Amino acid sequence: xxxxxxxxxxxxxxxxxxxxxxxxxxxxxxxxxxxxxxxxxxxxxxxxxxxxxxxxxxxxxxxxxxxxxxxxxxxxxxxxxxxxxxxxxxxxxxxxxxxxxxxxxxxxxxxxxxxxxxxxxxxxxxxxxxxxxxxxxxxxxxxxxxxxxxxxxxxxxxxxxxxxxxxxxxxxxxxxxxxxxxxxxxxxxxxxxxxxxxxxxxxxxxxxxxxxxxxxxxxxxxxxxxxxxxxxxxxxxxxxxxxxxxxxxxxxxxxxxxxxxxxxxxxxxxxxxxxxxxxxxxxxxxxxxxxxxxxxxxxxxxxxxxxxxxxxxxxxxxxxxxxxxxxxxxxxxxxxxxxxxxxxxxxxxxxxxxxxxxxxxxxxxxxxxxxxxxxxxxxxxxxxxxxxxxxxxxxxxxxxxxxxxxxxxxxxxxxxxxxxxxxxxxxxxxxxxxxxxxxxxxxxxxxxxxxxxxxxxxxxxx
Amino acid sequence: xxxxxxxxxxxxxxxxxxxxxxxxxxxxxxxxxxxxxxxxxxxxxxxxxxxxxxxxxxxxxxxxxxxxxxxxxxxxxxxxxxxxxxxxxxxxxxxxxxxxxxxxxxxxxxxxxxxxxxxxxxxxxxxxxxxxxxxxxxxxxxxxxxxxxxxxxxxxxxxxxxxxxxxxxxxxxxxxxxxxxxxxxxxxxxxxxxxxxxxxxxxxxxxxxxxxxxxxxxxxxxxxxxxxxxxxxxxxxxxxxxxxxxxxxxxxxxxxxxxxxxxxxxxxxxxxxxxxxxxxxxxxxxxxxxxxxxxxxxxxxxxxxxxxxxxxxxxxxxxxxxxxxxxxxxxxxxxxxxxxxxxxxxxxxxxxxxxxxxxxxxxxxxxxxxxxxxxxxxxxxxxxxxxxxxxxxxxxxxxxxxxxxxxxxxxxxxxxxxxxxxxxxxxxxxxxxxxxxxxxxxxxxxxxxxxxxxxxxxxxxx
Numbered sequence: 001x002x003x004x005x006x007x008x009x010x011x012x013x014x015x016x017x018x019x020x021x022x023x024x025x026x027x028x029x030x031x032x033x034x035x036x037x038x039x040x041x042x043x044x045x046x047x048x049x050x051x052x053x054x055x056x057x058x059x060x061x062x063x064x065x066x067x068x069x070x071x072x073x074x075x076x077x078x079x080x081x082x083x084x085x086x087x088x089x090x091x092x093x094x095x096x097x098x099x100x101x102x103x104x105x106x107x108x109x110x111x112x113x114x115x116x117x118x119x120x121x122x123x124x125x126x127x128x129x130x131x132x133x134x135x136x137x138x139x140x141x142x143x144x145x146x147x148x149x150x151x152x153x154x155x156x157x158x159x160x161x162x163x164x165x166x167x168x169x170x171x172x173x174x175x176x177x178x179x180x181x182x183x184x185x186x187x188x189x190x191x192x193x194x195x196x197x198x199x200x201x202x203x204x205x206x207x208x209x210x211x212x213x214x215x216x217x218x219x220x221x222x223x224x225x226x227x228x229x230x231x232x233x234x235x236x237x238x239x240x241x242x243x244x245x246x247x248x249x250x251x252x253x254x255x256x257x258x259x260x261x262x263x264x265x266x267x268x269x270x271x272x273x274x275x276x277x278x279x280x281x282x283x284x285x286x287x288x289x290x291x292x293x294x295x296x297x298x299x300x301x302x303x304x305x306x307x308x309x310x311x312x313x314x315x316x317x318x319x320x321x322x323x324x325x326x327x328x329x330x331x332x333x334x335x336x337x338x339x340x341x342x343x344x345x346x347x348x349x350x351x352x353x354x355x356x357x358x359x360x361x362x363x364x365x366x367x368x369x370x371x372x373x374x375x376x377x378x379x380x381x382x383x384x385x386x387x388x389x390x391x392x393x394x395x396x397x398x399x400x401x402x403x404x405x406x407x408x409x410x411x412x413x414x415x416x417x418x419x420x421x422x423x424x425x426x427x428x429x430x431x432x433x434x435x436x437x438x439x440x441x442x443x444x445x446x447x448x449x450x451x452x453x454x455x456x457x458x459x460x461x462x
Numbered sequence: 463x464x465x466x467x468x469x470x471x472x473x474x475x476x477x478x479x480x481x482x483x484x485x486x487x488x489x490x491x492x493x494x495x496x497x498x499x500x501x502x503x504x505x506x507x508x509x510x511x512x513x514x515x516x517x518x519x520x521x522x523x524x525x526x527x528x529x530x531x532x533x534x535x536x537x538x539x540x541x542x543x544x545x546x547x548x549x550x551x552x553x554x555x556x557x558x559x560x561x562x563x564x565x566x567x568x569x570x571x572x573x574x575x576x577x578x579x580x581x582x583x584x585x586x587x588x589x590x591x592x593x594x595x596x597x598x599x600x601x602x603x604x605x606x607x608x609x610x611x612x613x614x615x616x617x618x619x620x621x622x623x624x625x626x627x628x629x630x631x632x633x634x635x636x637x638x639x640x641x642x643x644x645x646x647x648x649x650x651x652x653x654x655x656x657x658x659x660x661x662x663x664x665x666x667x668x669x670x671x672x673x674x675x676x677x678x679x680x681x682x683x684x685x686x687x688x689x690x691x692x693x694x695x696x697x698x699x700x701x702x703x704x705x706x707x708x709x710x711x712x713x714x715x716x717x718x719x720x721x722x723x724x725x726x727x728x729x730x731x732x733x734x735x736x737x738x739x740x741x742x743x744x745x746x747x748x749x750x751x752x753x754x755x756x757x758x759x760x761x762x763x764x765x766x767x768x769x770x771x772x773x774x775x776x777x778x779x780x781x782x783x784x785x786x787x788x789x790x791x792x793x794x795x796x797x798x799x800x801x802x803x804x805x806x807x808x809x810x811x812x813x814x815x816x817x818x819x820x821x822x823x824x825x826x827x828x829x830x831x832x833x834x835x836x837x838x839x840x841x842x843x844x845x846x847x848x849x850x851x852x853x854x855x856x857x858x859x860x861x862x863x864x865x866x867x868x869x870x871x872x873x874x875x876x877x878x879x880x881x882x883x884x885x886x887x888x889x890x891x892x893x894x895x896x897x898x899x900x901x902x903x904x905x906x907x908x909x910x911x912x913x914x915x916x917x918x919x920x921x922x923x924x
Binding site for chain 1: 498524586
């Protein structure tokens with residue numbers, strides 16, 4: 001009898017606990033309703049195993065037909081779960097796909113996820129009638145303060161569909177500044193340069209602007225008459241070679257665009273906060289989200305800012321509100337702890353990659369890497385190793401005139417030196433891609449360098 | 463004793479039920495983990511009460527500082543919960559903000575929500591190396607089949623940051639087609655026209671293109687020499703007047719861009735599937751998501767498609783992957799039930815709005831509305847009322863030379879007739895905005911029309 005009573009008491013207590021639990025969970029702060037399905041879809045995609053050599057996305061092929069999102073394998077991996085490594089597969093070291101930061105965002109899954117409702121900001125503009133989220137502007141200013149890489153006081157902030165769009169907007173705005181002058185403005189930069197500058201200028205083929213190439217050559221040429229309107233693009237750190245750069249030209253006829261896409265602690269020492277009239281930044285090299293097509297500019301002059309704004313309005317009516325929401329979330333994570341986490345993670349990855357790379361190239365006499373002396377970084381508060389995004393490789397042997405082809409024959413696809421206005425003796429290798437791509441690159445480089453002792457076939461023939 | 467035993471049995475059964483319930487819920491198909499926070503944030507924002515006269519968004523002002531997303535009130539409403547109607551507040555009937563579809567997406571909250579992970583498609587391109595989601599392309603083709611408004615066979619599909627970007631891309635691509643011809647191509651359209659055509663052409667001020675205005679005037683002018691390269695933009699249904707249009711010009715020197723942004727069953731009878739060389743569509747007028755900046759084009763000619771693609775690549779490197787994901791989800795909802803739901807909802811709203819509007823204007827002799835005969839709609843399989851997005855209002859009194867100002871004095875902000883290349887005697891009133899804006903517009907219109915019997919002040923003076 002005592003036993004039965006005890007059992008009953010325990011059982012009733014358990015029932016009370018269960019009931020409280022149910023009541024608590026269903027009347028708590030949040031009982032998921034309409035977000036359930038979207039969350040479940042995202043978790044399902046995230047849980048698809050791709051052997052660590054691929055990813056499944058919620059918008060993968062076949063999802064419309066109700067299929068599970070399939071694995072999208074990294075380069076050189078194949079199979080349903082990306083477990084098969086292809087033999088003799090050429091390594092892709094071409095584009096600057098910033099996948100080296102992907103593991104960070106996977107780790108920050110919870111804080112970086114965002115749920116977009118079906119009725120999220122359907123209007124053309126925000127409540128203040130602009131195309132620009134004020135919260136996003138705020139977090140961008142905060143990020144620059146945290147990193148100490150740019151002065152944002154007395155600057156207008158402008159958003160674009162990638163810094164690509166902002167670059168076109170800036171060049172357009174500055175080329176219009178003196179519409180009374182009949183001869184076109186000249187677009188100049190320093191060799192080696194990011195090909196987009198030339199490609200845009202030549203494609204738009206405006207009567208107001210001509211691409212002229214190297215700024216130093218222009219400075220020394222007769223055509224430098226201090227009258228012709230000139231726009232110089234200063235890329236610092238430079239793409240492809242990672243060097244910190246200063247403007248070559250100055251004078252009342254010179255306007256300068258500072259492309260600071262790579263001025264983040266992953267790639268460069270932060271030597272000072274830049275304080276320019278017009279500087280551009282890219283989300284791609286800030287958080288690693290190249291696919292989101294988001295960039296921003298800091299603009300001092302109101303007239304230039306308004307011309308750029310008009311360009312953005314007439315070419316896309318601003319940037320997608322979905323994207324602005326996503327970017328806000330990502331940058332919020334970056335600034336939440338003083339940016340420490342992601343910069344330590346990203347720099348750590350780059351440092352390791354450069355150590356591996358330097359070791360290989362130190363064994364080579366055939367190939368050389370760009371060098372820069374380490375500088376004091378005010379962000380990390382120490383002298384920082386040189387860890388740029390790309391290896392700018394020179395083929396040193398006289399007969400290796402086309403470096404890109406030498407690497408291509410060794411199954412390494414880089415980017416040709418002449419794309420950057422430079423010599424074919426150079427090739428750019430991207431170091432910011434996925435770990436798989438980097439590991440693969442290293443394996444192929446080792447093989448290539450190890451063959452240096454063996455006389456080349458050409459040598460045999462001679 | 464029997465009672466105690468019975469109680470014990472019941473209690474134990476309850477215990478078992480509770481235990482099963484807990485086991486079931488925690489080992490079920492899905493136990494939310496990393497998506498929890500994002501989902502909770504979205505639900506919190508959605509649950510903020512704004513008295514039905516505003517909305518709170520997850521990226522509202524102050525959220526960075528940990529505040530709850532604030533209400534963003536509809537025009538003329540104010541207060542913390544948007545419950546206060548401002549007195550003498552001018553109604554906004556200017557822009558084509560397609561908020562009339564917002565209630566549909568709120569109803570479809572579950573099926574239209576999407577959760578974007580922090581590592582969603584960070585790469586520049588999709589796996590097939592393009593900037594274009596194949597699933598999204600598939601659902602766009604399906605949508606056109608479901609609605610029957612466009613032939614997509616043998617067409618390339620191209621995406622842009624709004625049809626705005628595609629329009630610039632198309633004009634650019636077509637103006638380049640004959641680079642050997644020295645005189646610039648002429649851009650023509652029909653009055654009244656969407657101002658963006660003129661604004662873009664004049665802003666880019668290309669040596670390859672000049673905006674020339676009315677196509678009919680050109681056709682009859684001496685300059686129509688059948689040699690000069692001509693690009694005609696045909697907007698059908700037309701913005702601002704909603705009329706179905708055909709090309710005015712033809713000949714080997716004529717290229718045509720068909721802007722079909724408004725060719726959806728909300729606004730127009732679907733009389734046939736359009737089957738053109740180059741047609742453009744806009745998400746803004748398809749789902750109502752103007753803020754997402756997404757448009758697409760259907761292009762027959764490969765060379766034109768490639769030129770447009772190059773334009774998109776050099777101005778933005780494609781469209782944000784976050785946006786493409788969101789659009790995929792929205793269009794999936796649209797096609798899931800043959801598009802019936804949203805088109806019935808949207809057309810129903812427009813029909814009701816036009817009935818109200820027609821009633822008011824039928825009492826006026828001072829103002830007249832555009833008229834078009836109802837046509838058979840192959841989508842709804844019946845003759846459909848004329849329900850265009852905008853009222854194209856004419857001021858009939860001789861002294862009312864500036865119609866925009868007449869309405870502005872009556873606290874109704876429309877868009878000036880001369881913006882559309884037309885007479886100042888016309889004003890465009892947007893009918894696709896939020897229900898609050900429409901209700902407010904109706905109230906003000908009633909007041910304006912009811913004053914017609916009273917002689918105007920001008921009349922008094924004379």
